[in-house]
Amino acid sequence: MSEKLEKIRLENMKQYGFGVEAMKQIKVCAECGNSSSANQQFCTECGHRLPEKTLYDTYKERHKCCPACDTVVTDESDYCQQCGAKLENNKLKTG
Amino acid sequence: MIHRKKRTARYKIIADSDGNRYRFFCEASGAVVCTTKPVRADTQEKELFIAWEQEGKTYFNRCGKCGRYVCDTMYNADVCECVDCAPWEKTPHYCKKCGRAIPDGNTFCGECGKRAMYGEVWA
Numbered sequence: 001m002s003e004k005l006e007k008i009r010l011e012n013m014k015q016y017g018f019g020v021e022a023m024k025q026i027k028v029c030a031e032c033g034n035s036s037s038a039n040q041q042f043c044t045e046c047g048h049r050l051p052e053k054t055l056y057d058t059y060k061e062r063h064k065c066c067p068a069c070d071t072v073v074t075d076e077s078d079y080c081q082q083c084g085a086k087l088e089n090n091k092l093k094t095g
Numbered sequence: 096m097i098h099r100k101k102r103t104a105r106y107k108i109i110a111d112s113d114g115n116r117y118r119f120f121c122e123a124s125g126a127v128v129c130t131t132k133p134v135r136a137d138t139q140e141k142e143l144f145i146a147w148e149q150e151g152k153t154y155f156n157r158c159g160k161c162g163r164y165v166c167d168t169m170y171n172a173d174v175c176e177c178v179d180c181a182p183w184e185k186t187p188h189y190c191k192k193c194g195r196a197i198p199d200g201n202t203f204c205g206e207c208g209k210r211a212m213y214g215e216v217w218a
Contacts, residue, residue, distance in 0.1 A: 006186045017167040033120050033127040055124055063182045072182045079194035081187035
């Protein structure tokens with residue numbers, strides 16, 4: 001898939017609420033579960049302080065990340081698919 | 096008639112003058128996904144069934160690996176699994192197994208035969 005097609009794919013995914021770009025835009029209130037924009041500090045539904053982390057931050061913490069380019073990679077990856085960096089086995093990026 | 100308990104997403108019951116509303120939550124992010132119209136039934140189990148089958152479940156995706164009900168944002172539609180089970184993969188430039196460069200458009204690595212994207216989840 002060319003870079004241009006990949007970009008279109010990612011834009012479409014974001015528009016429909018899928019993908020990492022969509023996750024970067026959302027914080028979830030721990031108190032009531034309301035979804036808020038990533039730049040808000042307080043939940044508009046219940047007034048509770050929102051977490052610092054977006055859904056994307058939590059997603060990154062749950063997976064292995066390439067230390068060179070910060071791409072989230074699958075657990076079985078030995079090399080980063082984006083930059084080719086060798087990954088240490090079972091190395092998780094600490095948040 | 097419900098003969099056995101069917102699993103639903105995590106939910107909370109909200110009393111309403113016309114019955115009970117069911118608020119369903121994404122099991123990956125904890126976000127509210129939908130709050131149903133008020134439902135009434137003889138038992139709470141039947142109410143839950145009606146709320147889930149007629150309205151709630153249309154807003155969810157079920158992970159093919161762990162079985163959790165998740166919202167669109169937490170769903171990897173490429174492989175029909177939640178993003179906890181299957182993180183998103185972009186078009187690869189290098190093989191995740193041997194590190195060799197993968198030319199654009201290749202489905203498999205020419206060096207080790209590993210599938211370029213998503214590995215074993217795609218049969």
